[in-house]
Structure formats: structure tokens, C-alpha cells
Amino acid sequence: MFEKQAVRELSDRIVGAQTDIRVLESVKWTDEVRAQFFADGFGRQPMVDRSY
Numbered sequence: 001m002f003e004k005q006a007v008r009e010l011s012d013r014i015v016g017a018q019t020d021i022r023v024l025e026s027v028k029w030t031d032e033v034r035a036q037f038f039a040d041g042f043g044r045q046p047m048v049d050r051s052y
Helices: 002-026 031-039
Strands: none
Touching: none
16 A cells, blocks of 8 residues: 555655646747847846747
């Protein structure tokens, strides 16, 4: 029974981790936007709008 519970907990953690990855992929910036974000020292959000 312990093994089944351990597998279930691990499975739940994996599913939770995948959610973060999907979110990051959906907001992926172009190289130019990313470069500007890094150049600004991470101090402000990139200038992207809804059409981006």
C-alpha cells in the first residue's frame, strides 16, 4: 500500500511541474524581446501587447 501511495504522490508532483512548463512555453518571447528584458536588468516587463 505504501508503494502505491508513493507512486501516486510522485505522479501528482510530475503533473504539477508540467503545468509550469506549458505556461512558460505559451508566453515564449522572441529573441529581441528576451534580449531587451535582460538588457533592462529584469526591472520591467517587456513591451508586448495583446497582438503579440
